[in-house]
Amino acid sequence: MIVSALATAVGVNLGLTVLLVSAYSLLRRRPPFVSVYAPRRPYAPLESWLAAAWRRSEDDIHAAAGLDGVVFVRIFVFSIRLFAVVAVVGVGVLMPINFMGDQLQLIDFTDLPSKSVDVLSISNVQDGSNKLWLHFSAVYIITGVACYLLYYEYRYISGKRLEYFMTSKPLPQYFTVLVRAIPITDGGSVSDAVDKFFKEYHSSTYLSHTVVHQTGKLRRLLNETEIMWTKLKNLKYVPQRPSTDNPPKKFLGLFGRNNPIGKYQKRLEDLEENVRMEQSDATRRQSHCQSIGYWVSSQCHSSLPFLLCALNNEAIFDHARICVCQWD
Template identity: 50%
Template sequence: MLVSALLTSVGINLGTCILFFTLYSILRKQPGNIYVYAPRLIAEGKSQLSDDFNLERLLPSAGWVQRAWQPSEEDLLSAAGLDGVVLMRIFIFSLRVFSFAVIVGIGILLPVNYLGNQLSIDFSDLPNKSLDIFSISNVDNGSKRLWIHFSAVYVFTGVVCYLLYYEYKHISSKRITYFYASKPQPHQFTLLVRGIPLSAGKSFNDSVESFFTEFHPSTYLSHIMVRQTNKLQNLIRDEQKLYKRLVNLKSKNPAQKKYTRDGFLGLFGRRVDIVDHHEKKLEDLQENVRREQLGVSLTGEEVPAAFVSFKSRYGSAVALHIQQSTNPTEWITEQAPEPHDVYWPFFSASFIQRWVSKLVVFVACFILTVLFLIPVVFVQGLTNLKQLEAYLPFLTGILAITFVSEIITGYLPSLILQLFLTMVPPIMKMLSSIQGYTSNSGILRSACTKVLWFTIWNIFFANVLSGSAFSQFFSLVLEPKNIPAKLAAAVPAQLLNVYEPKFETGGKFWPIVHTSTIFSLILMHILAFGLFGLKKLPLASSLCIPLPIVTLLFNDYCQKRFLPIFADYPAECLIKKDREDQNDPAMTEFLENLVTAYGDPSMMLMQHSSNDDGYASPLLQSREV
């Protein structure tokens, strides 16, 4: 990419950023948009609609930027939970790393590279020169200036590791504090038990009751069996779609009658009022739902899985961490997610179905990664003007226009790549949802990991190496010791107003950030090792070897010191919290409600009215204990 193309891209991006900031500043002030920009404040009664005209509404302002940074961690914790705090800490950590990298990169390394003599540069025509003049490629082979880059690798590694340790320690401390301050939560007392064996003459329900009554008599409280509700879930989904369609019809010219045919596709049959027709269909669907709910409640097929609740957190933790049976494939326990976090559709899947799903997801992710190479290679072709003219000679005349060529090579590639990337997270979330996870948070964490590795491969490796990787593929395979050198040669060439948390993981997303950062550091070390060897400075290359070793040892220490706190709370915390609750009069009511906390939502009786979106009530008041 040429320097002029980069400057054009920076100018376009900067102008677009200012435009979006201006539009947001104006649109957020309009009364009609308050449900978009502050729905949570409206729901909590903290903001009210005002139709009074005000000229200030039409003028952009930057005060919201300052207010966005004003809330303290405590404010964010109370409004968005610990996950909201962790998200903000991720932003802060990233800004600190990026700021340090900018200071070192632009303030120190860029001038060193620019003053090198390895590349022949005509400074009189600098805008039309390649960006390689600002990279380490321009530093002379064997130059002592390369030791500045070597020092930067060590210093950067040390700073990032320090920031990682600080954040890990801070967030783990917040996690313990948040646990002590929290009220009793159902998932703290409940386990999901799978692989329930079926005894002769007993149902799964009877097996669970007899097993936990016998082996956990002092702590076992109750359980709820999971049942086959696939058909019921489909009926409820159809009911909700029809209800939304009916509400939409009534909101459009309610006084005007609309008609349709009650036959196939609305083309045949009697001519009927469309609203009355949909209301009748909704009543029929609701009746089918109630009939199916009653059938599932009385004689529905049980799944070999149950939510088992205990009288104390410690009792739940003991049952979680000890093997329940001599057969490790039976009575498998895992921490239950929050009731609102449970992902119900996959409970009905068998072991074989879950195994096949995982295999299908792996293959799908691989295919998606490979197919994404097509736009990546295309984008890389746009950045090379000469290559673009060679492949598309009919564009030669257009590309001769300076501004057009700068936009195509400088701005268009990143725009195309970002447009393609917007499709990746939804696809990864969909793939994770069929992988066998029983919680929405588990699906999201899995999707985040998939997106992370997808980005590392396609945006870093494939994007950087696409101009050389395919032509050098066989040399990489035949000579794996040259991979670092090949890589080195190719590289230089918030929350408060809008979102209401649906579930709380207690900051479990932070370890993903830590692990990905460690991976990035190791990758940087490998690149530095190959790069210094390529630049004829073997001593610096050799001195890079301790870096990944020390980084991995640091990561191992952090994993042992902090990661267990993110997996489970220690016995010390659980027992202290249980003792506090013994004197809480509300604990009795909590345990009573815990018995039905994990009821399948599809077994709740949905009732719709013209005034609201509906409400749910238990179909039956019976309990399974």
């Protein structure tokens, strides 16, 4: 790679970064994007949000975005720390050594933009030179720093996660397992079979259960209904011609005016009928999937964590094992 090409790549990336940051700073104030971000001060300086975001502490991020937001930010922190070490070792140690090598011809600084940057790489170090040991040492140093930073971030995030679970209130989902492939007896339902089994074999830990139905088709119909309703609602902002008794006419069914309001209303009626039919089928259909809840006292939860495991292959009555294990 020649110097001019490297400078062009750096300039393009910096230009795109400035362009995207400026576009976000301007577009976030526009009314169509209020649902994404509604600033309290629409006429504040463009760079104000950058300074405010930089000053936010980790506790602020945890309160606003939760533990997942903190982990996401820690990824950037890890990257900055690692590349800072790489930059110091590469620019401060390796590049001067490479530049002082004599493997390649000397550079004519009068035509520097058209020259290659290979003189700054390991290619300019003489074969068999003792300076190559610095490159090997740099590789081991960077690898060791990367492993240490990974271990440090893992220990830090694991501590945050354990702290979150130990300080939070006991919630039912902490003591819930998912059970599949439940056999149905003649004349009974899935709910009755689950309730009878766990009351008989796990009466001390069983609290309740909830049937989870497979309603993917119903969810798709509801989403499509919401989209149609949004389109129909947006039509009130579009000027419409006065309605007449005669419907819009088309030539050969291809050309002519169309009535979008009537089209969307008809589509909404069809979707409503499909939703009702799917709801009726869902109430009659029992899914082979249960969510089982266990009761654990708050005293035990605050002192020792518990492990809830469900190991099932085919049928819960034959292969599933549901247990509450205490960690010492």
